[in-house]
Amino acid sequence: MIDFAFHEQQLEFRDQLRAFTEKQCTAADVRAAWRSELGWSPARWKALGGLGVTGVTVPVEQGGLGLGMVDLALLLEEAGRAGLPEPLAETTAVAVPLLARMPTDAASPAQKWTAAVAAGDAVLSVAGPGLPTMVTAGAQLAILFDGETIYAVEAPQAVSIRRSVDGSRTLWDLGPEAPSATTVVLRGEPAAELWHEGCDNGAWATSAVLVGVADRLIEMTSTYAKQRVQFGKAIGSFQAVKHHLADALIRLEFARPLVYRAAWSLDFRDPEAGRHISMAKSAASDAAVLAASVALQVHGAIGYTWEYDLHLWMKKAWALAGAWGDALWHRARLLGQVDW
């Protein structure tokens, strides 16, 4: 039996997070976070912990909900819609599952940290492909891979700070020096294999956030097109504007099922999961970048200003489109030309 619908509880959880962000993560809150040192708010992370959101993937024994990627999908989408500055995707979809799959005999600080995530007391960061020494500012645990070895560095120290076009993505560069031998958790082939799984998780989670970002951009833009009057009419009545928005919506609506399918593949360890994830990330990246471009064009000059909120979501689209493999890279992967 094929069932492509979300369950009632999954939709309710999404609605709860939406209600939370409408109060606690307004555009003004997002701006405040972007201006802050970390780029995100530990207080809001703690509140998300109270909602159960930070611990979705943490096992029940460690205070989490013990759920999977299908359950997480709508929450990540909601995070994208809200422009949530906290590193929800990376912590819940990459770091926590990576820790859970590390061998228990390794000197792994897994349980302590996943419990702290569920309580909303810690964010964990994984240095993604392409920027292997950079982790989210404020992370209490940094998971790194140097091509052979996975390290889990507690209380990582930044050598320098790199900010992103997305103001919530403040990165700590830990520098070129190898982490200390005491932080090694896995070596060799098993390390590489696990790392590649982590990369797939990261690409998938980012695609889910991008769907939410695109959704918000299209919503803001169609609202604006209904209000803005030129030539005596709402500009949304002009076909040129309608067709821009229809194109963006169509790209988004056909990216969604790829993202949901890939979530299912991760939960059920489908051997084709890598393909499904690359399809999802390629489609979601393109959909979000198109939505950003349409959004700016339809808004006109007001969308180009710092004061207007549109750029917060456009910048998230641009930053995340390239994170964990961009659309070109994932399509090359589908043809077997590249891999993690």
Add this chain to the structure above:
Amino acid sequence: MFEDHWSVVAWPERYGGRAVGLLEWLVFEEEYYRARAPTRVGQNGIFLLAPTLFEFGTDEQKDRYLPPMASGEEIWCQGWSEPDAGSDLAAIRSRGERRGGDWVVNGQKTWCSRGAFADWLFGLFRTDPAAERHRGLTYFLVPMDAPGVTVRPIAQLDGETGFAEVFFDDVVVPDAQVLGQVDRGWEVAMATAGSERGLSLRSPARYSEAAARLLDLYERGRDRHPVRAARLADDVARALVDAEAYRLHTYWTATRVLAGGTVGAEASMNKVFWSETDLAIHRTALAMLGPEAELLDDHERPQEWLDGFLFALAGPIYAGTNEIQRNVVAERVLGLPRS
């Protein structure tokens, strides 16, 4: 196929089907395309008229029209467009007048797909000229051999004579050949247009199959044409992504329909997506073939990819142009004001 109830698997058994559900039908279509079985000559009737007959037809009409449609004994063509009513379908002027106990039809239809060889035509005719233009239309079923019907086949750009102009000169249509209520034909026709744009006509298998063939073409040509292959690789991968997106989206829609939902204006998103995906797949294939793409075969027919490309070119035009579809998406899904 008809004799073993394979030609219309989703229909009730008494009309020649197997009464399978929506998801089984989708699986059937996947297998049909995977087997590279031929285009079904009866598809206009089966996919466009039949859903409307099931919804609006009387029992007598269903018994009369469905079995020969399923067997291929009677081929149907559509009578929507007129010389001055294309995208603006509500502008149709062909009319039906009450005379005696019957309707008498006069006027002209054009771009009637399969009209060159069809046995019957279904379409809209104006029966109340005084009413607002979306009202006062009636859905008629007209035999193509009725006195007063003249068919002029139109050669398509691929050389085939698939569609036709059809002229009506005092053609008598009895009440038994009215589908749905008199003067309510617009609602009846929109139900059919929904199935043309939405789920029922465009099985995702068609695009999955074409994308798989494109991948094969790319892999076979990669060594011989390395530069071309390098440039086109991204388009090949994009075709794979889009075909899969369409397949999953269709299953997603099917799940919603089975749960009691309907396919409304989203059908317009489907139509834009499949028609543009189809075109992109064929353009990429022709680019991969390079100078060989233009060549005809020994029977002076376009080769497979060129033939498919010429066919795909019609996709963004028929069943409501993609410009009209984008208007529908913007107005009914996003709520933008009408022009």
